[in-house]
Amino acid sequence: xxxxxxxxxxxxxxxxxxxxxxxxxxxxHNSLFWYRQTMMRGLxxxxxxxxNVPIDDSGxxxxxxxAKMPNASFSTLKIQPSEPRDSAVYFCASSSLGAGARxxxxxxxxxxxxxxxxx
Amino acid sequence: xxxVAQPEDQVNVAEGNPLTVKCTYSVSGNPYLFWYVQYPxxxxxxxxxxxxxxxxxxxxxxxxxEFNKSQTSFHxxxxxxxxxxxxxxxxxxxxDKLIFGTGTRLQVFP
Numbered sequence: 654x655x656x657x658x659x660x661x662x663x664x665x666x667x668x669x670x671x672x673x674x675x676x677x678x679x680x681x682h683n684s685l686f687w688y689r690q691t692m693m694r695g696l697x698x699x700x701x702x703x704x705n706v707p708i709d710d711s712g713x714x715x716x717x718x719x720a721k722m723p724n725a726s727f728s729t730l731k732i733q734p735s736e737p738r739d740s741a742v743y744f745c746a747s748s749s750l751g752a753g754a755r756x757x758x759x760x761x762x763x764x765x766x767x768x769x770x771x772x
Numbered sequence: 773x774x775x776v777a778q779p780e781d782q783v784n785v786a787e788g789n790p791l792t793v794k795c796t797y798s799v800s801g802n803p804y805l806f807w808y809v810q811y812p813x814x815x816x817x818x819x820x821x822x823x824x825x826x827x828x829x830x831x832x833x834x835x836x837x838e839f840n841k842s843q844t845s846f847h848x849x850x851x852x853x854x855x856x857x858x859x860x861x862x863x864x865x866x867x868d869k870l871i872f873g874t875g876t877r878l879q880v881f882p
Contacts, residue, residue, distance in 0.1 A: 657815070696816075696862065696872040709869065744815050763815025 655679075657764035659745050665770045671733040674767045677726055678747030686761060687720055687730050688744040696744075702728065703750060735771045742766045774799040776865045778873035785853045786881050793848040793876045795837075795863030805846040806864040807837055810875070816862060822846065833857070853880045 658677040666672055678685045686701040700710040702722045710720070717736070722728040732739055746761040776797045785791045797803060804823055808816040820831025827839040837848045846863060858880045863873040 695874045698870055711869075746815070760818040760821070761816075763817070765813070765815050 659764035669734045672735045674730040676728045676745030682747035684750045686746040689741045691741045737771045776873040778876045782877045791853040795846045797865045801867045804866045808862045810860040
């Protein structure tokens with residue numbers, strides 16, 4: 654099993670540019686999570702999907718952030734336009750959840766993360 | 773509002789000694805509690821969880837944690853630390869949303 658795959662691993666961009674982060678969850682998992690990790694704010698849940706449907710996006714910082722999950726094997730997190738304060742490590746995680754289960758009920762498997770630097 | 777606190781930024785312990793990483797929480801309702809570990813330049817890895825049942829939970833790599841409802845704590849423990857246990861440890865709690873603590877860096881010295 655390849656685990657959760659994220660690309661790119663590192664991204665350096667200039668303020669105002671669009672950034673797209675990609676995630677491939679573990680095959681068979683039906684839930685996908687996007688997190689952001691910074692020194693100042695720690696690890697924050699941005700959004701999670703269950704069966705490709707966004708369930709909770711209350712952690713998305715603002716309208717510049719958007720996430721999609723067009724199918725069970727792919728998700729994107731887009732920032733447009735990017736700002737220096739968006740610099741962080743972005744993690745994708747996946748898990749397998751039963752109907753009605755809390756989002757954390759089963760172990761979440763994390764990808765290696767994407768380190769984003771916005772200049 | 774629910775919250776989770778890890779009062780120590782860093783814990784230092786000699787190899788072979790017992791270790792404890794502290795976690796306290798504040799929630800309404802019945803929480804799920806978790807410990808995850810993060811090695812450098814890696815994503816988080818699940819260690820253990822408490823959902824219900826026995827207050828002492830055993831997890832990966834010889835770690836265990838005890839759910840203490842009266843003290844609202846969920847401390848992570850290991851009887852004998854290894855140098856390879858050195859990493860960043862996160863406690864997390866969920867009632868309606870999963871929230872992570874700020875992390876505790878464990879340093880095990882040879």
